Amino acid sequence: MTRRKSPPKRSKRRGPRVGTTYRNADESKRLLVEAVQGLLARGVPVSELTGKMVTDEAGVDKMYIRRFFGSLDHLLLDALEDLLLHRMRSLISSDVFDPQAGGTIDNRVVHAFQLFSHLAPNRLLQPRLAAVGDAVISAYSGQLRSEFGLAETVAQREAIVGLLWVVGFLSVGHLMPMAASEVLEWLSLRRQALRNLST
Secondary structure, three states: OOOOOOOOOOOOOOOOOOOOOOOOHHHHHHHHHHHHHHHHHOOOOHHHOOHHHHHHHHOOOOOHHHHHOOOHHHHHHHHHHHHHHHHOOOOOHHHHEEHHHOOEEOHHHHHHHHHHHHHOOOHHHHHHHHHHHHHHHHHHHHHHHHHHOOOHHHHHHHHHHHHHHHHHHHHHHHHOOOOHHHHHHHHHHHHHHHHHOOO
8 A cells, every 4th residue: 555645735934925015114224224334334345245144133034135126236325325315424524534543534434435346336226336436426416515615616526626625535445555644634734725715
């Protein structure tokens, strides 16, 4: 007598089902964005971040990244936007480089640069990255107009120059024979030059 085989057990699907309404969707998204930022703050390189690492840090189901963001890279992009457009009070050099800490650059700027550099090769994300760049330039130029009384076109130009300088500093600044005090001195001269450009 042959034994009848039992049908295979269905595996339980982890994570939320498609079409589910989430009462705490915004909260879950916030937790995931903050988890990325927290891991970067603890020194985890962007290239080593994994979905499991982020969801464990956030304390949410591992399927939430795909459900809410579509992919880990899209979550990283949200974390980048949050850093530059919401958490940074100002991109004026005296706010980015802390004179009280010997000219140390704000870690949020460092982490945003790391995220931007990591995501830039992804062609699918480039339009949205460009939009983030435009938003940052717009916000920064507004800060320059308010702080130094610059005309709109001058402020936009100087915002682009300033951001390019920060990118260069973060890329190779550690290789340059320049002390932190010299960086602060140069930034002071730049602020004076911007005042001289005021209308």
